[in-house]
Amino acid sequence: MRPASACKACRERKLKCSVQSKSQACQFCQAQNLECSLSLRDRVLARQEHRSKRILAAQPQSPIQSPKNDRHQGSNTAQLFQGAAKLNLKLPPIEVCNEIVDLYFQILHDKQHSLFHYPTFIRAQREGTVPPIIILAIITYTARFSNHSYFKGVERRYRGQEWSRAVKTMLNIQDMEVSITTMQACHLIGSLAISEGDSRMESMCSTIANRTAQLLGLPHRLSSDKLERELELRGTHYTILPCLRLCDSDWLFVVWWSIYMFDVWSASSRGLPRTFTLDPTWEWPMDEVAFNQLTYGTAAHSHEDFDEDLGLRGIHPRRLSMWGQMIPLTDIKSDVFTLNEWTASQNHLTIDENRLLRSVAEISSKLVVWLHDLPPRLHNTPENLAYFVDLGFGTTFLALHVGYHYHSMLLYYQFLHEAESSGPSECLLSSSPYARDYAERCKFHATSISDILWTGSQTPRCECLWMLCGHMLVISSSVHLHTLLLGDDEELINQARNYLERNFELLLRLQSYWPGIFLSTTRLRVFQKACLRAARLNDTFRMDRWLLNMLQEHHEAIVNESTNDDQVNVTGDSLSAANMSAHSPSSTEFQSEMYSWIR
Template sequence: MRRPKACAACRARRRKCVVQPGHDRCDYCALHAIDCVHELPRGGWYEKRAILKEQNGSPSKTQGSDSGARSSGADEAIISPSASTSSVDHQSGSPVLLPDMALRLELVDAYFDYVHDQFHSIFHRPTFVEDAAQDLVPESLLFGILAMGARFSTNPALSSIEPRERGRRYFEEAERRLNLRDISLRTVQLSILLGAYATGDGDTEAENLCYSLACRTAQLIGLPHRPAPTALEREIDIRVWWSLCMIDVWSSTAVKLPRLLPPDGDGAPLPMDDLPFLYLPRVDSGNSPSTPGSVFERRSPLIGQMVLLNRILLEVNDFNKRCVAEPPPSAAELETGVQTLVGRMDAWLAALPADVRDTDDNLLWFNSHGLGRIYAAVYLGYYHFGQLLYYQFLHSGGTDSGEVTPAVAEAGSVSLSPAVSPALARVYSDRCKYHSARLCDMIYRAVYTPGSDVRYHMVAHVLVIASTVQIHTLLFSDDENQIAEARGRLEKNFEIILLLRDYWPALDRIMARLRLFHETCQVNMGSSFVLDRWMLQFLVAFGGPMDEKPARPQRELDAFYRLDGII
């Protein structure tokens, strides 16, 4: 059998491992400043042979010892049997390893703090953490959760490993344990975890395969309507189902594939308010005696509001696709489509309980109850969907004069926004800038409020889109106050994006997208904001690579961050 030549990182990414002559690390590992580990794949033929040799009393090498890489105590905290719970998978013969209980619970908490309820809502945190402490959680799910949470750990045992790579071994183990013949909620949850990890890696193919498996399995078991023995289990089913419905909208749009689930969720009820959900008991015995009265004094329908907003996102995405299709809609069709969606967004906002509206007091209240990050995520969705809806009107309505410049008019042949009057286009352009500014401000408030800081990778995607709106202000506004505000937002946005880049490999592509957009602005400012097929991909396909543009001189990264003097 041929001995594998790819390093561990490239093998995990399923990409070619390229080592330049005279270099000791491959291109990928050198770019990301990580160790290039040429260890044997876990569960493979070589590892099985090593296990057999050990069982027969023959000496064998431990994983990674042939390269000498990652031999520190940090790595041992992950893979050493002396520091972990160890068992053997009897089907493959490969070792199954977990970190010690203290580190395990720390990573579980990190997952619930920074991923769960923002990326998806598929568990009940109080009972899950309790089960994890008693070693009752299925190991497949536990490995998937550790894979997502490890990147946020501050534990010294992991300090020598790059944050974005800390969970990869756990991911590989969770992936190995995925059983396609297990048609159950566990398979749905594990597939969602694996899909979320692939999303953070920028692996859109694996992401969609995992999410597709989750959707089909959920349909096979009748997840949204199947009977459940307790209210808690019923609510978990509902939340998992709606998580899939929301994932299905943005994931399928990004890769231009048909959606798998019905837009209305097949008539499933919306998730219950989030605070009462957290206090649901394992068995149906009424409210827990320890439930504080404040839980029921205010409304907290955060996940439910995400579901309602996601329906609007579906319509916005479909509308924008129609706008770049052939033949294009008429001016009347364009205006009707925009007004319909404006009405949907206004109706959502008007129906919000006062307790959930976007105010500093509400953010602080939800933060005090451990829901600050979810509260922020709701409004990141609302403001982002608004900037998606109005974005095309930056092209024809974004100048201070409200007039269509010659450059804009020339580029307008491939955009539909000139089909409406300049005055109306200006109104919509201003709304795009309003949503962009509010989105940025919400992220700043969340990031600088302890306990509300949002770190999931799609924050970077929406910030990149918002940053292009700020660039538009720098390029076309004559108002010095607006220019100063836009410059300040760009500086903060870059700071936050670079922070998130430490956690998520997908942000390398997101940063490349912003660089590509900047270069497009340099080539032709007049057509940079035209809503064509390329721009639509830029707006919605946050994980995959963008089409290459004509070659231009490569600038230093720090010059790019300064936007070559624009900021």
């Protein structure tokens, strides 16, 4: 967190915190005979940070994509390395840290979250003015992707475990401020917790980020200045934005939409109530290309100017934002999760068929409208993919479309059971004319997920390597497994077999990076065995609490309902290297087991 410049007593009373040059306590605390919470060292650090901001603001403001003359005397970088030394924590050399930060923006940023403005963040990181907790979180989260010799001999998915513990320790509630740094740190640490299978930590981080957003008055309290407003919607730390004319130094820019999506995902996957409800009047972020072109000197221009320069007249500029288009999809996801939870709570023989079909039709129409309203530039075509790859946003483009197909697949998933049921004695919906159509839609979307993620793996600068891809591949594979086990069309069965092989290959690659993929692959193994052990193969696809856990609670372990054979003594909260090595099959074993299903 950024160093506080006022003690706790003065902050609570909204007083100026003044200190005499040789005094450890401020004037107010001295007068009231109180123990001042802020040390002289803390005040020095705060002054250093303020000075670094003024120096940065006075420098030329052209964006720096690849700084050649790195400087590392910034106070925050010094704090990071000094803090690491106190914790007996060894950090990579500066050049390795720089490489890891670059990899973060190439592989992870703008896929699961959008927290920073790339050009200004890179500049600030090279100059050492980014808060230490942010840098350490990024290093911990992204070191697994580095090919630097510094990590030689260290398995990718186990890198940074000590750093992970340290960065979580830095998120100290006693020192926490209502600030953008807190929100960014919570989002990064929450994402890190997901990758480690630590669902409780992830949920706690989401809650803190949500409450911070509320205390900041978001999203209603936005700047009237167009550039400042955009950065509030998108999110960038004030210490790395010298281009902004801040009216209130206490008003910190936030990652509102990332926090909103984080809330939906975290709450939905754990069956908890959401903190925020989508308001259609909330403003979307601008498109990614225009956003990355924002530099000092553009504050007088509106975001429309950027889009017109790109030849995009006639389309509302914010409709071109891929991150913006994910917003309604995220809200639809919540509707799908709520529907599936309701279905799982009902008796499949007495379920209210009209209510279920009406709900499915309503959500389905939202997805149809979303797809229909996409600007032509955002349609899923090879030409558009090539366009965004050239701009550096190919993976973001794929993330948008794989999200659409994932939510659609979950909506129709329960009809895989209904379409194959023999009559009302097995399922009330088996006679519905919609059952088979919805089941086919589910299979179409599962196939699309496999196609998109495979295309990414075969396209330079487009590989989809973020953690959630593993869960989507597992659910997609379970749909292909339905075709393989219950299908009667030999051509479709062969296609399903090919898709399973591709999915397994992608899962193996993801497993080499993320320890949490162990939970995903375990779910798939358990699901396949449950299919083979069921009295009727189709029973495994009935929407009940067990299947709901399989589909939605991706952070939890899953076991076979009728046996504990597949239960592992590794929960989603303790995927340590020791536990992983004890319970996780090797890549060769996993590959052998998976491929044995489809031979």
